[in-house]
Amino acid sequence: MNSEKKIDQKLVCYHCGDECKDDSIRIDEKLFCCNGCKTVYEILDQNKLCNYYNLDQTPGISPNLNFGNRFDYLDDPSTIQKLLDFQDESISKVTFHIPQMHCSSCIWLLENLYKFNSGVSNSQVDFLKKELSVTFNHIGISLKELVKLLTSIGYEPQILLESVDKKSEDKVSKRLHYRIGIAGFCFLNVMLFSFPEYLGIDVTDAFLKNFFISLNLFLSLPVVFFSGWEYFGSALKGLNKKIINIDFPISLGILALFIRSIFEVATQTGSGYFDSLTGLIFFLLLGKLLQEKTYSYLNFERNYKSFFPLSVTIKIEEIEKSIPINKLMIGNRIIVRKNEIIPADSILLNGDGRIDYSFVTGESKPVGKVSGEFVYAGGRQLGSVIELEVIKEVSQSYLTQLWNNEIFNNPDKSAESYFTNFSNAVSKYFTFVILLIAFVAAGFWFQTSIATALNVFTSVLIVACPCALALSTPFTLGNAMRILGRNRLYLRNTAVIEDLAKVDSIVFDKTGTITQLGKSDLIFTGAILNSFQQKMIKSLVRNSTHPLSRKIFNSLEADDFFPVTKYDEIPGLGVTGVVYGHKLKIGSKKFVIGSYEDDKLATNVFVSIDDELIGHFLVTNSYREGISNIIRSLGSNYKLSLLSGDNEGERYNLLKFFNDEKQMYFNQSPEDKLEFVKSQQKSEKNVLMIGDGLNDAGALKQSDVGIAVTEDISSFSPACDAILDASNLNLIPKFLKYSQSAIKIIYISFVISFLYNLFGLTFAIQGMLSPIIAAILMPLSSISVVLFATLSTNFVAKKMKLLGKGGS
Amino acid sequence: MIVLLIGVSLLVAIGFLIAFLIAVKKGQYKDTHTPAIRVLFDDNSEEKNKEENKSESN
Numbered sequence: 095m096n097s098e099k100k101i102d103q104k105l106v107c108y109h110c111g112d113e114c115k116d117d118s119i120r121i122d123e124k125l126f127c128c129n130g131c132k133t134v135y136e137i138l139d140q141n142k143l144c145n146y147y148n149l150d151q152t153p154g155i156s157p158n159l160n161f162g163n164r165f166d167y168l169d170d171p172s173t174i175q176k177l178l179d180f181q182d183e184s185i186s187k188v189t190f191h192i193p194q195m196h197c198s199s200c201i202w203l204l205e206n207l208y209k210f211n212s213g214v215s216n217s218q219v220d221f222l223k224k225e226l227s228v229t230f231n232h233i234g235i236s237l238k239e240l241v242k243l244l245t246s247i248g249y250e251p252q253i254l255l256e257s258v259d260k261k262s263e264d265k266v267s268k269r270l271h272y273r274i275g276i277a278g279f280c281f282l283n284v285m286l287f288s289f290p291e292y293l294g295i296d297v298t299d300a301f302l303k304n305f306f307i308s309l310n311l312f313l314s315l316p317v318v319f320f321s322g323w324e325y326f327g328s329a330l331k332g333l334n335k336k337i338i339n340i341d342f343p344i345s346l347g348i349l350a351l352f353i354r355s356i357f358e359v360a361t362q363t364g365s366g367y368f369d370s371l372t373g374l375i376f377f378l379l380l381g382k383l384l385q386e387k388t389y390s391y392l393n394f395e396r397n398y399k400s401f402f403p404l405s406v407t408i409k410i411e412e413i414e415k416s417i418p419i420n421k422l423m424i425g426n427r428i429i430v431r432k433n434e435i436i437p438a439d440s441i442l443l444n445g446d447g448r449i450d451y452s453f454v455t456g457e458s459k460p461v462g463k464v465s466g467e468f469v470y471a472g473g474r475q476l477g478s479v480i481e482l483e484v485i486k487e488v489s490q491s492y493l494t495q496l497w498n499n500e501i502f503n504n505p506d507k508s509a510e511s512y513f514t515n516f517s518n519a520v521s522k523y524f525t526f527v528i529l530l531i532a533f534v535a536a537g538f539w540f541q542t543s544i545a546t547a548l549n550v551f552t553s554v555l556i557v558a559c560p561c562a563l564a565l566s567t568p569f570t571l572g573n574a575m576r577i578l579g580r581n582r583l584y585l586r587n588t589a590v591i592e593d594l595a596k597v598d599s600i601v602f603d604k605t606g607t608i609t610q611l612g613k614s615d616l617i618f619t620g621a622i623l624n625s626f627q628q629k630m631i632k633s634l635v636r637n638s639t640h641p642l643s644r645k646i647f648n649s650l651e652a653d654d655f656f657p658v659t660k661y662d663e664i665p666g667l668g669v670t671g672v673v674y675g676h677k678l679k680i681g682s683k684k685f686v687i688g689s690y691e692d693d694k695l696a697t698n699v700f701v702s703i704d705d706e707l708i709g710h711f712l713v714t715n716s717y718r719e720g721i722s723n724i725i726r727s728l729g730s731n732y733k734l735s736l737l738s739g740d741n742e743g744e745r746y747n748l749l750k751f752f753n754d755e756k757q758m759y760f761n762q763s764p765e766d767k768l769e770f771v772k773s774q775q776k777s778e779k780n781v782l783m784i785g786d787g788l789n790d791a792g793a794l795k796q797s798d799v800g801i802a803v804t805e806d807i808s809s810f811s812p813a814c815d816a817i818l819d820a821s822n823l824n825l826i827p828k829f830l831k832y833s834q835s836a837i838k839i840i841y842i843s844f845v846i847s848f849l850y851n852l853f854g855l856t857f858a859i860q861g862m863l864s865p866i867i868a869a870i871l872m873p874l875s876s877i878s879v880v881l882f883a884t885l886s887t888n889f890v891a892k893k894m895k896l897l898g899k900g901g902s
Numbered sequence: 903m904i905v906l907l908i909g910v911s912l913l914v915a916i917g918f919l920i921a922f923l924i925a926v927k928k929g930q931y932k933d934t935h936t937p938a939i940r941v942l943f944d945d946n947s948e949e950k951n952k953e954e955n956k957s958e959s960n
Contacts, residue, residue, distance in 0.1 A: 198939045205940070220933040271926040279919045283912065305905060
């Protein structure tokens with residue numbers, strides 16, 4: 095255990111198990127991949143906690159040791175108040191969500207927190223929920239220090255200020271346990287007292303008989319009124335809102351049994367059905383608990399949105415670089431270009447803000463902001479590039495929420511899925527149909543035997559359950575969406591899967607979609623650019639998010655930038671602006687020189703300064719790997735088209751992929767692209783548009799499904815329905831096939847739950863199903879449908895190799 | 903007599919019921935997975951080492 099581990103001759107970090115570049119970072123024989131891991135080892139070693147490494151091999155998590163003043167907000171008393179579960183003069187209790195915990199070593203270390211700091215008196219892990227509750231003396235250690243301690247050993251808590259509703263969830267689960275306990279207790283005792291009856295012993299002693307019956311009656315009261323309130327309460331709530339929900343028939347069944355039993359006891363005609371009644375409620379509640387446990391287990395990873403990999407450009411000491419949005423800290427300076435979204439509440443430092451808040455407020459008139467003003471997250475910059483200082487943590491959930499905002503939803507596209515609508519509609523009538531069947535069946539049996547009639551009535555009400563129907567859609571689509579997310583196709587909502595399955599026509603954009611700018615070459619021809627000119631060009635293209643602008647930006651060398659005024663970007667043509675008193679134009683030949691004869695052989699970006707042509711950048715396109723395979727495999731099942739804003743320079747290269755020349759359209763403006771999608775839709779096609787989300791935003795929005803392909807997911811374009819990481823473009827055919835399978839799975843689940851209800855009802859109507867059996871069957875049906883939906887979506891994904899590489 | 907016995911049996915059962923309710927209240931059903939792992943940890947590896955040394959010297 096003490097020597098370095100060599101797996102396949104690779105140097106492996108003693109702490110986290112990652113591969114080490116070399117053996118420069120080491121303590122004794124132990125190698126580390128980075129200083130962070132080494133620091134954690136030292137901390138653990140100092141506190142004599144190296145047992146951590148004996149429980150599991152390389153259990154550690156490489157920590158992020160740059161706190162900066164990231165946790166300063168934890169000094170704020172109102173924030174502390176929000177996070178703490180409990181506080182008195184010296185003791186505080188807090189619960190953290192720590193997604194990193196993954197093995198028994200993690201549990202051991204986190205539960206030994208008190209050894210790091212004597213201020214911590216107790217820490218306890220809930221492994222399945224990935225939660226850590228800490229009791230600490232806030233005089234000995236502040237909340238901020240506690241969070242820093244956890245971060246320094248690699249377990250940074252995920253602090254969400256909105257998550258305050260978890261306490262009520264605990265209460266609900268406890269209440270269910272109480273209800274089950276009481277119901278189970280009373281049920282067993284009622285059975286005990288009903289034994290003479292079961293065995294057919296005729297109790298002659300009238301006193302004893304009455305004693306048993308009144309005991310049963312007494313015991314059933316808490317079951318009906320406390321345990322059964324789970325159903326009555328919910329049914330009443332529904333009735334208040336004038337909705338008959340699924341708890342209504344169940345409540346009716348319970349009440350029917352209870353009233354009938356009371357009636358029999360009161361008239362001394364029988365001993366009632368207290369055993370069925372209490373058993374019924376007990377099993378119903380037990381099923382409910384089992385159901386909830388299953389759902390929460392399957393829901394475990396549903397919160398995919400927090401992993402949505404958005405990135406943002408930050409500026410550190412005049413160097414601009416792109417980082418994932420969740421690494422953004424308070425105090426960072428960020429750069430927001432035209433059409434990009436402001437990721438966090440910030441102060442405007444530089445540039446003119448013209449910010450469109452239509453995502454947030456629906457008001458599309460842009461708001462002007464000058465430097466020094468406060469800017470809310472979620473706005474989209476319409477003017478030239480601005481520099482901001484972040485003053486509040488980023489809330490990623492807030493940003494993804496924006497994506498789901500109704501404003502972006504094309505009125506033709508339903509946000510609610512067709513299946514959700516379908517099962518909602520069915521559920522509505524379901525209850526009425528069941529009530530009808532129950533009354534008719536009971537009426538039929540009433541003539542032969544009142545007892546059977548009552549049993550049939552209750553059984554029918556209990557056994558028929560629309561939950562299986564209602565659950566199959568969200569579980570299938572939710573899981574499919576998660577699996578697609580793992581393959582870096584991020585969907586706006588589950589309804590997109592349904593639309594994907596219906597697609598029969600695919601439209602590709604060229605630049606940035608099937609060509610790969612990262613690998614293309616850029617050659618400047620014309621007068622040699624001096625450093626002043628380079629700097630001017632770089633300053634101008636810095637404002638634009640177009641792939642070609644980014645490409646030019648990266649190819650030029652300049653350490654700082656000039657301010658740009660009168661910046662304008664004309665989609666499909668180019669950018670213009672005034673830099674240092676010179677008017678610059680960069681873009682297509684038509685845009686820069688005004689000439690209409692285009693050079694048809696290559697993609698050129700022309701540059702003019704003060705209306706004088708300087709030269710042009712020649713861009714040689716390189717196609718994404720595997721693009722010919724994608725197009726070939728899609729070609730047989732879908733109608734394919736290619737739209738390009740460029741000239742026909744690449745026509746011959748593209749012909750290799752698209753065999754039919756008529757499928758290719760060049761010199762397309764954004765409006766042309768939009769019109770093309772519209773015309774396709776008019777001819778009854780369901781169009782999937784794959785583009786870069788910038789100069790084809792209109793087409794993406796118009797299409798039935800718009801997928802934005804991005805290299806770094808920085809230009810978050812809410813117009814699209816899905817965002818795809820460019821490296822996984824070759825999986826498009828699989829994604830389409832997978833969504834079709836998901837829809838098939840929903841249909842199969844519908845059939846299963848329908849068959850189940852049909853069988854259950856057939857037996858119940860014939861009086862062959864006692865209410866207790868019905869109560870056991872009902873939750874089983876929901877669970878089986880949910881399991882089927884989740885497992886089969888996983889199975890199909892595994893078969894298609896969409897699942898398995900990235901774990902589980 | 904039977905009435906008395908039944909009364910006693912009910913009382914005993916109610917005692918268990920109360921024990922269950924208290925267990926729920928204390929949160930014993932909140933997390934059933936972690937305690938299963940927790941019992942497997944040694945209390946303290948160093949103390950244990952010392953004990954082992956002691957038993958060896960004995």
